[in-house]
Amino acid sequence: MTSTAADIARRLADNAEAVCRRYLSNGRREGHYWMVGDIRNSPGRSLYVRLSARGEGGGAAGKWTDAASGDHGDLLDVIAASCGHMGFRETLDEARHFLSLPMPDPSPPGPKAKKTAQGSREAARRLWAGSRPMAGTLVRFYLNARKIIDLRAGDPLRFHPHCFYRPSGEDEPGGPPAWPAMIAAVTSEDGRVTGVHRTWLDPATTDKAPVAYPRRAIGFLLGHGVRFGPAAPIMAAGEGIETLLSLREPMTAMSMIAGLSAAHLAAIEFPSALRRLYVARDDDPAGAGALATLTERGAGAGIEVVPLEPERGDFNADLVLLGRDCLARSLSRQLHPSDRHRFL
Known part of the structure; x- marks a missing residue:
């Protein structure tokens, strides 16, 4: 039986990251979101697609919002805009074709399935807990070099001496697997840590590390x-x-x-x-x-x-x-x- 548009939209949402990698290829994943310039796949960070329905705050997987225009929609809109379709039938046909491709299992069996998902709040909280106060560290030198002097004991900033960096396709091969980093806690109004932001630093220059994306966030933002x-x-x-x-x-x-x-x-x-x-x-x-x-x-x-x-x-x-x-x-x-x- 032919799938309805609602069925197809649900299946696309179940594979939201794969859809984004195909049709919004100029973007990249940040935590539970795919960030890109707009629905036409322009480079940038204005449009964000929710990749999963996990976490607090609601929001269904596959839904997107463009902060610049205020537009929002689902992954069928993304496919239509990316492919330049003139009619909805073309979009449904393209989506059916995409969904017929084999998809990687997002939850592989065995012990690895029990590990904390990459980008989750739990991983963010572990990184925050494993970081240390910034006093006397590269974080303070980095901020002081930017004329930021008023740093306080209660600020949500810490230092991690060896923070793993996952290279992108834009990074030069053979770079260090980890750099020192400034770790910032992302919190809700009641003070719960929901994520962290990492700024990788270069000890030789006390500036940002020479990587393609020296700033990244994980968790529920x-x-x-x-x-x-x-x-x-x-x-x-x-x-x-x-x-x-x-x-x-x-x-x-x-x-x-x-x-x-x-x-x-x-x-x-x-x-x-x-x-x-x-x-x-x-x-x-x-x-x-x-x-x-x-x-x-x-x-x-x-x-x-x-x-x-x-x-x-x-x-x-x-x-x-x-x-x-x-x-x-x-x-x-x-x-x-x-x-x-x-x-x-």
Whole structure:
């Protein structure tokens, strides 16, 4: 009997990663998501596809969202856009052809089936537990070199001296299997570790390691982030850890959340106490899309969303090139009048 469109969509969702590798080949896996530029397979990180239904927070496997445009759909949409189909019948025929191919067993039998799945929250928690405080380590030297000095004992940052790096097709062969790394805890609002973000570092330069992707995250990220300070009525959010730590140099009392990518920034869960959110946006289409999504979501939740714009492309560049005082003056012009004296 011929499969219905709903049956085909369910089967595609069961093999979501294989579908993404075929039809969104310019993307890559990050934790439980496939990240790519858009549904037409452009390079980038704006669109994310959920690869499994495991974990908290809901969301079905195979569903995708484009943070830049706000569009969303399922894997049949992905196949249609990737192949340039003019009609739905073409898409169903292509999907049936794809599904007839042999698929690797995602849960091989035997003892290995009991191991923690790659990218899971359990693996993230083990990596966090196996890391050590950053004081006196390469993490502090790396951040200090970026003029980030205000580092605190309660910050969700640790150091791992030998963190495994899985090379991609863009890496040169024969590289080291592991590098030192800055490990950042991704947490829910109640403080549970749901994932970690890794920044691999080079001891010879105290900069990022010379690999194709020196930043990667694992675990359950959607809605969560790297949190600097407790939930509060007024907070800041942005993509990168270094971006927010740069903002904290002059704004020492403001709590902040790093979403780690434009897509995840757009999807952060608003703390219940939040009333005003400053968004340190990146100057690119994905950053603009994340800001637009947060503004729309904030309007529905009674939260004012205010953009913060850097002068030199990003806030760490402002801190390094212009200095803390110039960064403070730039932020003063953008903060709500009632927040200037409180946070600067």
